Amino acid sequence: MERSAGPSAPEDAADIGERERSGTRGGRPDGAGRAPKRSRAHAPGGAPLTVAAVAGRLGVAASTLRTWDRRYGLGPSAHEAGAHRRYSPDDVARLERMRQLTLQGVAPADAARAAAAYDPADPTAAPPPEESAGGRHRPEPHERVLVDPLSLAAAAVEPDPPRVQRMFDQEVGEKGIVRAWTTLAKPALSMLGQRDRSDRPGADPEAVLVGAVLAAVRDVVANEPSPDGSTGTALLCASEERRVRAHVIGGGLAERGVRARVLRAEQVRGGDQVLRAVEERHARVLAVLGSPDGAEELVRTVSERGDVDVFLLGSDAPELWLPNVHRVRTPMAAVEEIAAVMHG
Known part of the structure; x- marks a missing residue:
């Protein structure tokens, strides 16, 4: 996917596509159910x-x-x-x-x-x-919204939160939450991070985009059937800079019928605390994103327990080769492999 040629590209692209100031959040339609059964x-x-x-x-x-x-x-x-x-x-x-x-x-x-x-x-x-839609106003039919990282970044810079949400929701509806993050939101955030310009008070393009991602994750989780409690939980441990990615992975697991919880790495101090979290959530999987402080101790402690699979995500993850410890490189790989363990 092509990236911006320079740090000022998002502002220069602010007028790309038509302006949309209204949009309805996605979700399972009330009373939609399945289409009438036909033999x-x-x-x-x-x-x-x-x-x-x-x-x-x-x-x-x-x-x-x-x-x-x-x-x-x-x-x-x-x-x-x-x-x-x-x-x-x-x-x-x-x-x-x-x-x-x-x-x-x-x-x-x-x-x-x-x-x-x-x-x-x-x-x-x-x-x-x-x-x-229950009488809610919908915009007149129009062509598909232009969705690419540059246009998404430009909408966040304006800022135009409804348009940002609309664009990201459209991508989630077609590709799923993890691919929408990987191919659209993450590159757009990278473009925004390259800007060498100041923002007006109250305008934070990165926050606008991250807010749209988290709202989409909440919708995915809310619209998926509640997993069977007997399947347990996947714990996703991440420091602040990886937290959004952890939420996205949690949304991807929800799409596959797996319950997940995001742990704040800075609040999990030592092996005893991580074991307490495993017990409280009936966790069958612990995924550690990156290399937060104390990661090696957490991984070793859970590995010694013997009944919880540990996944290390990212090229900077600790170099540990222990029983029940697996390495994955991408969020999509993490979702697929964790779901396979949870459903196994």
Whole structure:
């Protein structure tokens, strides 16, 4: 992904794309539920399609379809025992409606509500997004919001918090919270950090962007089904400079049905305190981001316990090779491997 050519790029790009001053936070639509169940025998003409085939047809990632299914109930309406889940023509029509609305700038939750009510046999019967959103005002349909790190940084510099939130939410809806952070928010924060300019009192572009990221994480956690308490918890230990990344990883785990808690590394002093946290949260995993003060002692103490897996995240993590201690390099790898342990 291309980066800014110089520290002043965010300000120079402040006028990129159209200005949006309104937006609705995402979330699971009230009463959306799943689309009406239809058997294959009653589906309109056309063979049922696989997840990969539908993803290719819509131009989205297969993981996006799974997120729409899990979060909004827009999934395959028929499933036969022993067979892979496949999308009927009606299912595909609803997903196409969802995709069309999100590209027009409709918030994912409102688009999902409208798509769930969409009847392919009578397209005019579906209520418009304004009605589906419970009477809340929605902007007129428009082209998809331009989303890239430069535009996001420019919106934060203005500052335009609603637009920043809208842009990041759009990316989360299409890519998931971890990829949205890695490919969009993190590069934008890097651009903002390169600026050699002063800010007006009360204007903090980095805080605006971080606030949007944390709000999106809260939405992800709130909209995912509550994990089974028997699965335990993943503890994510991070110092202040890595805390946002820890919250993002926690959001990614929530997308996979894993409960997580973020520990402030500066408040966990010594092995006894980390063991107390493990006991209180019934933790099965401890992830340490970077190399906070006392990290080696925490890792050794938990490794000796024997029933908790420890993940060290980052190139600067302690060089420890102990039982039940694993090394991962990226937030996405951490989410995948921690989820595998928690569901194992």
